[in-house]
Amino acid sequence: MIGVISYLVFFATVASILAIAVLGLNLQWGNAGLFNGGIAAFFGAGAYGTLILGTTPQTAHIGGFGWPFAFALMGGMAIAAALAWIVGRLTLRLRHDYLAIATFGVAVAFENVMRNATTLSGGAQGVRGFARPLQAQIGAGLFYNTLYLTLVVALLLATYLCLERLLRSPFGRLVRAIREDEDAAQSLGKSPSKVRLTAFIAGSVIMGLAGGLYGGFYAFVSPQDVLPILTFQIWAMLIVGGAGNNRGAVMGAFLIWGAWTASGWALSKFAPVEAQLYAGSIQYILIGSVIVGMLLWRPQGLFPEQLLVSHSGQNIKTNEPTKGKRT
Amino acid sequence: MIQHLIDGVLVGAIYALGAIGLTMVMHMLRFANFSHAELLSVGAYVALVFDKLFSSLAPVLAVKIGPLSMTVALALAMLVAMALTAASAVLIDRLVFRRIRQRGDMLSMVFASFGVALILRNVIGLVFGLGTTLYSQDIAFAMMLSLDPLILVRPDQIAVLGVALILMLVLHLVLSRTVFGYALRAVAENASLAQVNGINLGRIVMAVWIIGGALAAAAGVFYGLTNQITPMIGRDLLMPVFAATIVGGIGSVYGAALGGFLVGLAANLALVVLPSGYSPSVPFLIILTVLFLRPNGLFGEARL
Numbered sequence: 001m002i003g004v005i006s007y008l009v010f011f012a013t014v015a016s017i018l019a020i021a022v023l024g025l026n027l028q029w030g031n032a033g034l035f036n037g038g039i040a041a042f043f044g045a046g047a048y049g050t051l052i053l054g055t056t057p058q059t060a061h062i063g064g065f066g067w068p069f070a071f072a073l074m075g076g077m078a079i080a081a082a083l084a085w086i087v088g089r090l091t092l093r094l095r096h097d098y099l100a101i102a103t104f105g106v107a108v109a110f111e112n113v114m115r116n117a118t119t120l121s122g123g124a125q126g127v128r129g130f131a132r133p134l135q136a137q138i139g140a141g142l143f144y145n146t147l148y149l150t151l152v153v154a155l156l157l158a159t160y161l162c163l164e165r166l167l168r169s170p171f172g173r174l175v176r177a178i179r180e181d182e183d184a185a186q187s188l189g190k191s192p193s194k195v196r197l198t199a200f201i202a203g204s205v206i207m208g209l210a211g212g213l214y215g216g217f218y219a220f221v222s223p224q225d226v227l228p229i230l231t232f233q234i235w236a237m238l239i240v241g242g243a244g245n246n247r248g249a250v251m252g253a254f255l256i257w258g259a260w261t262a263s264g265w266a267l268s269k270f271a272p273v274e275a276q277l278y279a280g281s282i283q284y285i286l287i288g289s290v291i292v293g294m295l296l297w298r299p300q301g302l303f304p305e306q307l308l309v310s311h312s313g314q315n316i317k318t319n320e321p322t323k324g325k326r327t
Numbered sequence: 328m329i330q331h332l333i334d335g336v337l338v339g340a341i342y343a344l345g346a347i348g349l350t351m352v353m354h355m356l357r358f359a360n361f362s363h364a365e366l367l368s369v370g371a372y373v374a375l376v377f378d379k380l381f382s383s384l385a386p387v388l389a390v391k392i393g394p395l396s397m398t399v400a401l402a403l404a405m406l407v408a409m410a411l412t413a414a415s416a417v418l419i420d421r422l423v424f425r426r427i428r429q430r431g432d433m434l435s436m437v438f439a440s441f442g443v444a445l446i447l448r449n450v451i452g453l454v455f456g457l458g459t460t461l462y463s464q465d466i467a468f469a470m471m472l473s474l475d476p477l478i479l480v481r482p483d484q485i486a487v488l489g490v491a492l493i494l495m496l497v498l499h500l501v502l503s504r505t506v507f508g509y510a511l512r513a514v515a516e517n518a519s520l521a522q523v524n525g526i527n528l529g530r531i532v533m534a535v536w537i538i539g540g541a542l543a544a545a546a547g548v549f550y551g552l553t554n555q556i557t558p559m560i561g562r563d564l565l566m567p568v569f570a571a572t573i574v575g576g577i578g579s580v581y582g583a584a585l586g587g588f589l590v591g592l593a594a595n596l597a598l599v600v601l602p603s604g605y606s607p608s609v610p611f612l613i614i615l616t617v618l619f620l621r622p623n624g625l626f627g628e629a630r631l
Contacts, residue, residue: 037361079446090618097359097577098618100437103567104361105611108566116604125602228562232445235438277457281449288445292423295439299432 006142009149011261016152017213019253022083022237023159023246024206030244030305031167032199033179034092035100038107039234042080044226046211048114049076051221061122067159069133073212083110084201093193101215107228115223126222133216152213156250159206163246166202175199208219229284233260236287239294242301251303256290331595337484337553339571339591340491344546345564346571346583347498348598349537354515354578355535356428358436362419362444363535363543367560368451370412371551377404394470396463397552405548408568409541415532416540421444421603422484425532444561450560463582487549494545495584498538502580507534515578537586563607567594570610574617576624585625 021043028034054072057064083106090303091102114121121127166172178185178192186192186248197261215221233256241252263286267279294301349363381400382389388400423443427435470480500507513521514531520530550560571590575582590613595608618625 033434035437037437087615090615094618094622096434097353097357097437098573098622100359100361101573102618103615105566105614106568109608109611109630112572112605112607116597116602232441235441239438281452281457284445284449285453288442291442292439292446294434295427295442296423299427299430299435 002142003264004097006145009142009145011150013145013152014214015254015257016149016156017210017217018234018237018257019250020152020156020213021207021210021234022249022253023156023163024203025234025238026203026243026246026249027163027166027206028200029202029238030249031172032175032196032203033096033180034196034200034203035096035132036200036203037100037105037231038087038103038105038110039207040226040228041103041107041110042084042207042229043211043230043234044107044110044114044221045080045083046076046208047215047221047225048081048121048127048211049208050212051076051130051219052121054131054216055127057129058129061119061127064129066239069216073209073216076212076215077205080211081201081205083202088197088200090246092196095199104228104231107226107231111223111228114226115234119222122222126220126224127215128220130215130219132219148217149285152217155209156215160207160246160250167246171195172196176298185208189236193284222263229287232284232287232291233257236290236294239291240304242305245301245303245306248301248303248305252301253303256287259290260287328417328599329476330566331598332592333478333480333484335343335592335595336588337488337591339576339588340488341546341549341553341587342564342567342571342591343584343587344494344542344549345490345574346587347425347495347566347580348542350572350583351535351582352539352576353572355532356436357426358424358433358440360570361437361440361441361565362447362561362563363539364449365444365565366540367445367550368418368561369385369415369447370408370540371453371560372451373411373544373558374401374404374408374548374551375462375556377407380404395486395565396483397486401462401548401552405545408548409544412544412547413537413540416536416543420532420536425444440589444565448558448561455558458490461555462552480506480583481553483552487553491545491549494542498542498580512536529577566607566610566614567591570613570617573614573624576626578626580622582626 020206021039024042025036025039028036036281050069050072053065053067053075054060054069055064065072087102087106091099115124117123118125125166132140132148134147138147141205167175174185174190174195178190178195182192185195214225234253237252238249239252240256241250242248263283264279267282268276271279271282273314341424341499342533345364345367348366349360352360352363378398378613381403381499382398385400388403389398389620391398423439424436427439470482500594510526511531511534513524514526518528521531541572546564547560567590568587571586573586574589575584575586590610593613594609598606601609
């Protein structure tokens with residue numbers, strides 16, 4: 001029984017962390033229509049940043065600044081923001097395709113640099129020597145993990161509420177207005193490139209937060225954690241949940257992470273030994289099929305975007321499809 | 328240094344073949360196709376299958392052409408691979424991309440191509456195994472062009488460059504001299520105007536996939552011939568091929584050809600200053616530099 005509970009706590013922690021990242025993507029793609037193909041890089045910047053700032057002194061790589069977890073986490077988010085600023089400045093004024101390619105390239109290069117720059121990141125060995133926050137006082141175990149889950153869920157809730165507020169604010173209206181009709185927004189004196197950059201950085205900071213929490217949970221991060229498959233998983237979560245809908249994004253994260261871990265468990269239990277090597281390939285095919293299948297048969301996701309009609313301070317929800325959305 | 332230059336031109340020919348198809352698809356269908364590089368893997372493995380088939384059916388075909396490690400069987404297999412890869416590109420378009428395109432959801436196309444790439448790469452891994460293979464186990468001896476500095480060139484590499492240039496020339500003649508070429512360029516300029524003039528848009532899109540798929544298959548076989556065959560060819564060549572496309576300017580066939588050579592050269596020259604572990608990052612740096620200096624590439628038209 002204890003085993004089941006501690007597994008559920010573990011599962012819920014990882015799923016909630018990924019849900020935060022999906023919320024960040026939903027701000028970028030669901031609301032601003034920005035294609036981020038390099039989620040792993042911004043997630044990784046948060047994870048590596050947090051751990052490097054928060055570790056005890058190391059010999060294998062730089063770090064050992066020993067920052068308290070909260071500050072290290074903010075540092076990781078700042079690094080994710082800086083990365084997003086550089087990429088966004090160069091590509092956001094161009095067509096969406098360029099952003100997709102450039103962000104995908106960021107993720108490839110990020111993983112590559114983390115794997116090779118041993119002095120910075122510990123190379124393939126990863127960043128070690130991180131003390132999990134408060135673990136010395138509380139000790140490892142189920143109680144600690146439950147506490148960490150509480151922290152993660154609280155931050156997930158805070159992110160969710162912040163985003164819901166943000167999207168109902170004038171800025172949220174502006175972001176969606178630019179997504180729907182850039183020329184119209186521009187003619188009203190708004191600067192689409194500036195708003196897009198803000199939305200892109202904000203989304204990437206949220207991904208950095210998720211990365212920092214992930215790194216803090218495992219007290220370890222290596223290049224294996226920032227492979228492109230992470231980007232695909234988070235995309236699948238958003239597409240299944242329904243782009244544009246924050247509640248859907250969170251549901252999608254739990255559904256896909258549940259399906260991913262269940263398929264991994266089933267393959268390791270039932271697949272013949274000689275096929276175990278290919279379990280990863282089968283899981284990747286499943287993720288690819290979920291992505292393609294959803295786009296073909298249910299592009300709006302399981303929980304479609306509810307259109308917000310902001311009118312004289314009131315928010316009225318409708319379910320009517322927009323004309324020419326995202327064309 | 329000179330060795331790096333030569334290697335750069337030779338690998339650049341492979342990037343160029345991949346980039347030509349990608350740039351045509353990106354221009355005609357207006358989406359960044361992340362699954363294009365997987366067509367190179369498909370081509371490389373189809374050729375592997377038919378090479379084995381032809382060699383075992385008719386051992387007489389398994390003779391090497393001159394000093395090359397390429398056999399007659401492999402040359403035939405490459406033609407089959409070009410045809411079958413072109414067919415699978417058309418099939419993937421029918422099954423996935425066309426349906427999403429008809430909904431008018433262009434950015435979802437990019438995302439769908441992510442999914443298609445994941446499926447293709449891992450199905451290949453599942454069928455053929457995750458390890459590496461070679462077309463021929465024989466060691467191809469390199470020719471020494473000069474001893475000091477030491478410059479080595481394998482006959483295969485020269486053949487690859489030659490055939491790649493011939494393929495590009497053929498494409499150039501088709502595009503510039505045939506009615507079909509005119510139709511293709513007309514659609515690229517203005518699809519609705521071209522349709523008014525009686526050009527069948529669906530057929531042109533199909534032709535673009537066929538050309539893109541066939542060139543990608545050739546590039547995949549050449550890459551397998553000069554390096555090795557793995558299910559990861561698509562993953563490893565995606566960024567160089569995208570870089571070549573962006574350097575040339577999206578939509579420009581000649582730009583993509585030149586971009587391929589430039590990226591090949593740049594990636595190899597970067598080895599002079601960067602440790603080789605960093606080479607996967609080089610195409611990304613090229614992309615960022617080009618977007619900063621000349622956002623529409625060398626030959627691209629302004630498309631914001």
